[in-house]
Amino acid sequence: MWIVRLVSRRVALGVITLIALAAAVFFISTLVPGDPARVAAGENATADQIAAARENLGLDKPVIIQFFLYLGRLLHGDLGMSISTHSPVTEGLFDALPTTFELVLMSIILMLVVALPAATIAALRRGGAGDQALRTSAVFTAGIPTFWLALLVQFFIGGKLQILPLSGAVSRQYSVDRVTGFMLIDATISGGAEAGWDAFLHLLMPSAVLAVLFGAQLFRALRTEIIRVLAREHIAVARSKGVPPLTLVMHHVLPNSIGPAITILGVQFGMMVGSAVLVESIFALPGLGSYLTNAVGSADVNALLGAVLVTGLVVVTASLVVDLLQAVRDPRVRAAQNGGGR
Amino acid sequence: MTPDPGTPGQTAPGQPAQAAPALDVAGLCVDVDTPAGRIRLLDDVSLTVRPGERLAVVGESGSGKSVMARSILRLGDTYRTTGSIKVAGTEVTRLSERQMSRLRGSTVAMVFQDPLGALNPLQTIGEQVAEPLRVRGTGRQEAERAAAAILEELGVARAAERMKAYPHEFSGGMRQRVVLAMALIAEPQLLIADEPTTALDVRVQEQVIDLLHEVSTERNLAVILITHDLGIVAGFADRVAVMYAGRKIQDDDAGRLFREPAHPYARGLIEAVPRIDHRIEHLVGIPGVPPHPGARPSGCAYHPRCPFRMDICEVEVPAERPLPSGGTVACHLFALEGNAS
Ligand SMILES: Nc1ncnc2c1ncn2[C@@H]1O[C@H](COP(=O)(O)OP(=O)(O)O)[C@@H](O)[C@H]1O
Numbered sequence: 056m057w058i059v060r061l062v063s064r065r066v067a068l069g070v071i072t073l074i075a076l077a078a079a080v081f082f083i084s085t086l087v088p089g090d091p092a093r094v095a096a097g098e099n100a101t102a103d104q105i106a107a108a109r110e111n112l113g114l115d116k117p118v119i120i121q122f123f124l125y126l127g128r129l130l131h132g133d134l135g136m137s138i139s140t141h142s143p144v145t146e147g148l149f150d151a152l153p154t155t156f157e158l159v160l161m162s163i164i165l166m167l168v169v170a171l172p173a174a175t176i177a178a179l180r181r182g183g184a185g186d187q188a189l190r191t192s193a194v195f196t197a198g199i200p201t202f203w204l205a206l207l208v209q210f211f212i213g214g215k216l217q218i219l220p221l222s223g224a225v226s227r228q229y230s231v232d233r234v235t236g237f238m239l240i241d242a243t244i245s246g247g248a249e250a251g252w253d254a255f256l257h258l259l260m261p262s263a264v265l266a267v268l269f270g271a272q273l274f275r276a277l278r279t280e281i282i283r284v285l286a287r288e289h290i291a292v293a294r295s296k297g298v299p300p301l302t303l304v305m306h307h308v309l310p311n312s313i314g315p316a317i318t319i320l321g322v323q324f325g326m327m328v329g330s331a332v333l334v335e336s337i338f339a340l341p342g343l344g345s346y347l348t349n350a351v352g353s354a355d356v357n358a359l360l361g362a363v364l365v366t367g368l369v370v371v372t373a374s375l376v377v378d379l380l381q382a383v384r385d386p387r388v389r390a391a392q393n394g395g396g397r
Numbered sequence: 398m399t400p401d402p403g404t405p406g407q408t409a410p411g412q413p414a415q416a417a418p419a420l421d422v423a424g425l426c427v428d429v430d431t432p433a434g435r436i437r438l439l440d441d442v443s444l445t446v447r448p449g450e451r452l453a454v455v456g457e458s459g460s461g462k463s464v465m466a467r468s469i470l471r472l473g474d475t476y477r478t479t480g481s482i483k484v485a486g487t488e489v490t491r492l493s494e495r496q497m498s499r500l501r502g503s504t505v506a507m508v509f510q511d512p513l514g515a516l517n518p519l520q521t522i523g524e525q526v527a528e529p530l531r532v533r534g535t536g537r538q539e540a541e542r543a544a545a546a547i548l549e550e551l552g553v554a555r556a557a558e559r560m561k562a563y564p565h566e567f568s569g570g571m572r573q574r575v576v577l578a579m580a581l582i583a584e585p586q587l588l589i590a591d592e593p594t595t596a597l598d599v600r601v602q603e604q605v606i607d608l609l610h611e612v613s614t615e616r617n618l619a620v621i622l623i624t625h626d627l628g629i630v631a632g633f634a635d636r637v638a639v640m641y642a643g644r645k646i647q648d649d650d651a652g653r654l655f656r657e658p659a660h661p662y663a664r665g666l667i668e669a670v671p672r673i674d675h676r677i678e679h680l681v682g683i684p685g686v687p688p689h690p691g692a693r694p695s696g697c698a699y700h701p702r703c704p705f706r707m708d709i710c711e712v713e714v715p716a717e718r719p720l721p722s723g724g725t726v727a728c729h730l731f732a733l734e735g736n737a738s
């Protein structure tokens with residue numbers, strides 16, 4: 056079965072990638088100035104207390120041993136204690152990740168909802184006024200720095216015009232119990248549709264900022280590929296069979312055009328998690344971004360390693376999902392996984 | 398699907414059901430706008446194909462054969478078309494895009510050159526063959542049954558099973574049968590086959606041409622076979638139209654055209670056909686190359702290459718004149734010989 060081969064191959068590759076990533080980040084972090092034991096022991100700790108903390112954290116052992124100890128704990132899903140929050144890193148990440156995923160997934164939905172029809176229209180009417188306008192704005196938006204766009208949008212839409220809430224994940228009037236960690240779902244469970252809508256409005260601006268930044272590349276890739284596919288003979292054949300325009304686009308043009316877009320989205324997913332760090336801090340969302348910012352600020356090596364590793368895991372998973380989607384989309388990719396033939 | 402030669406699959410209201418030619422093209426001109434200005438791809442082409450007739454359209458590549466095919470189905474989005482194109486009595490130049498897509502497949506269908514490129518790589522063979530019926534509202538099961546039946550009829554063994562396969566799993570010849578099945582499933586009255594065998598190897602070429610001949614006879618299907626290979630024309634076509642530089646320069650009964658080609662270009666083409674009894678060295682080609690549509694010679698576009706060129710050929714476009722054989726020719730030689738009407 057193609058799916059077994061594909062997944063096992065990719066998982067093996069992913070594990071190797073993640074170990075390499077863990078090693079890189081760990082050894083770099085040992086070079087970072089600052090003493091984790093001193094931080095862990097607290098500000099007014101005595102020399103004895105610091106020494107105890109050092110032993111406690113395994114920091115007195117050689118670096119290489121520290122790394123293998125760390126890898127061993129990783130296998131049990133133990134990312135260690137955060138030396139700044141004094142709680143397990145896994146727990147902290149578990150709290151932070153859903154917010155970031157929610158933000159990134161919402162951005163991707165916005166990107167697709169806008170870029171797919173826009174690219175289709177631009178490609179079908181290429182050279183026309185709409186195409187020119189769309190292409191110009193795509194060039195323009197791709198060049199804007201993240202924080203600048205986020206602040207600008209927050210200032211005008213949230214501050215001046217007050218169309219959308221300024222920041223935060225949900226209005227204070229709703230007390231939301233954590234169930235899934237996804238604010239849209241939790242708010243709806245705790246406060247009904249009204250609270251869910253409120254959370255949605257809070258999410259709209261930050262996710263739109265991300266979508267604008269990453270959507271331009273998606274739009275351009277889609278437009279180029281749709282133009283290429285439109286020139287293929289099987290499109291003319293489908294038309295000659297009497298396939299009406301909308302069916303032509305939905306059944307023949309788009310399925311054949313979204314391959315590069317899927318690959319791009321897979322690569323962008325990791326980059327979006329990175330950019331989300333910045334966007335979250337501007338819009339005061341309690342995601343991976345604030346967790347990472349804390350970790351860096353307090354030389355919290357375990358938290359830092361955990362966050363980076365989880366980001367790596369996300370990237371590896373995203374590329375697996377991309378390969379799966381491509382295989383589901385294209386029978387030739389499945390055939391190649393099976394070593395050709397049927 | 399059983400062939401039903403007597404009555405057309407569907408008749409547009411207000412159109413005569415009987416006796417309308419399968420195709421009636423009159424004064425067709427096709428222009429396109431390019432960065433270098435407007436160029437004329439087809440110039441004043443008129444052509445009639447009777448129901449069930451097999452017409453071969455021949456000419457060197459670049460002579461406008463594909464442009465003609467595409468403009469009949471209105472597939473050229475950049476074409477500026479003038480003149481009249483009647484398919485089974487319906488004037489297609491005046492149809493809306495919706496009406497046109499209803500006509501495509503069910504009244505006039507097309508087979509293209511590259512059988513792999515002609516299939517959507519992401520859909521199964523079955524889905525693609527059934528599609529012309531599905532887009533017309535036929536239920537899935539019924540459309541699939543019809544697809545299996547026509548594939549079987551066209552020589553795809555174990556059709557019901559192989560409909561689940563994808564195009565890349567089929568050989569070139571099998572793909573061309575699939576393409577033909579897609580074109581025929583909605584029972585058109587006219588099939589345009591644009592170089593359907595060029596991409597295939599010689600043995601398979603013959604099979605496909607034979608198959609075309611067979612379905613044409615069985616279904617009383619008019620076929621326009623476009624090719625630059627005169628070798629496959631002789632056994633297939635009732636009639637041959639010769640194209641040169643966007644114009645039709647001769648149109649004649651197939652047998653007569655091969656025996657006594659009137660136009661010097663047709664003569665050159667026929668002499669260029671390799672024969673088994675001829676040694677390769679004796680193969681007579683036509684010197685020179687056909688002109689680009691943007692830079693056609695004045696008068697008769699063939700005059701720079703024509704061994705019989707006269708002064709008038711450089712200035713005046715020859716009109717189509719009837720030949721005593723019943724065909725037509727567009728050449729000043731025949732005006733001189735007193736064949737003008
Ligand atoms: N859309 C187009 N724009 C510009 N030139 C075209 C277009 N389509 C075809 N042509 C030109 O018209 C001429 C005839 O093309 P075509 O009909 O494909 O020739 P063939 O007889 O080989 O099928 C060629 O010179 C080709 O380059």
Ligand SMILES: [Mg+2]
Binds near residue numbers: 463464591592
């Ligand atoms: Mg051609």
